[in-house]
Amino acid sequence: MFANLLPGFRHFRTPFAVGTIVAFEWWVIVGDLIPKPSQAHGFLQRLYSLAEFAGRPLVTAAIGFTLYLVGNAMTLKSWQAMRLVHALSRVLPAPTISAESTGQLLQIVRKAFEKRGASDIAQIRQVVREMQAELIDIRMHLTANHVEVYLEHDRLDSEAEFRFNIAVHLVNVWCVLAVVWSPWFIAGFVLTAILYHDAVIALREANAILVQSVVSGIVTSRVYEREIQRDREYDASADAA
Template sequence: MLTSLLPGFRHFRTPFALGVLFAFQVWILIGEYVPSQSEAQGFIERVYVLGGVAGNAAVMAAISFLLYLVGDIIRLSPNQMMRILWRLRLSRVAPHQFSTLSAPSRAALFEFASTAFKVRKEEGAASDDDVRKLRDEIVLEFTKVRMGLIANHLDVYLEHDRFDAEADFRLNVGFYSASLWPLLAWFWTPWTLLGAFCLDSPVR
């Protein structure tokens, strides 16, 4: 039972953490302008009243759901992350732009596809365009590997899912934490800029 629940908890962790990060930064920016319950009027007053009627448990559940929803909306996929890093000219972080494979892996796959053509065709090597087309078709098959692992090798899939969820968490939290430290330095103390040095580990 716990084994089947773990993947769900892993995929819940990243959106929730991003939602908390986003809400905390918004609170730093505009928290002082949010009226207290005694000062609230109009819609904000009705929100306070609704929270009092629903109770603390319901309010916490609603806030958790909203944080998860916001985090899921702003979460970036690896390809989106690579596009952003490449446009920021951070070639050290994203050396292969937003490709699914790194440059050495693409070269190795190109060589594999070329060898496959040589085995299948006795008349000689295929053109580079044919080899690239076969290589791209192989890359498209990667999405089916996950389903095959679920069906035939669940233990391998769970290990892959753990690494995938950990990478997703590190990349997104590292990216959205980049704006947290300047905000804390501006509104609190410049010493919080030291926290920016922690970003090197998640991004790498």
């Protein structure tokens, strides 16, 4: 039962953590402007009265649910994180697909050029890039047919997503704390850099599982099958000629 609940917890923790960070950030900015219960009026006073009537457990649950909703609206998904890494690649080089995984894709793509010849390396690399862009679809195939492999991928992907989001939102927190309290909080960017680096590693490992699934034949790549079919058609036309 715990194994079934674990994936759901992974997908809950990231929005909740993001919502908590955002709430803390705004508390630092406007916390002094929030009146105490004895000073509140209007709607805010009614909220305080409702909280007192409901009790701490219900108030805590309501706050947690609200933080989750706020965080869910501001959470970067793993594919969005990949785009962010690619956008920052000129400043912070960090490939989301390892050289080993890229080499494995190059090796199998060459098999789709056996009849046409594998001399056009630029075309082969283009096919590899298309297969890399197809990894999201590969993940869906794993969900449907290979749950064990998908769960291992999901674990690493969730770790990457969690660390990416914490790193991204901590950037705002350090800036706010540096302005409101002390410039020394800028040192927190070191922690952000470490989280970002760990997130890239986790994302790379998650993508390696998807690549290995294609290479080992667990799932079929639509792009690869297209090139195989083109190779067969080329061979047939060559024989006819």
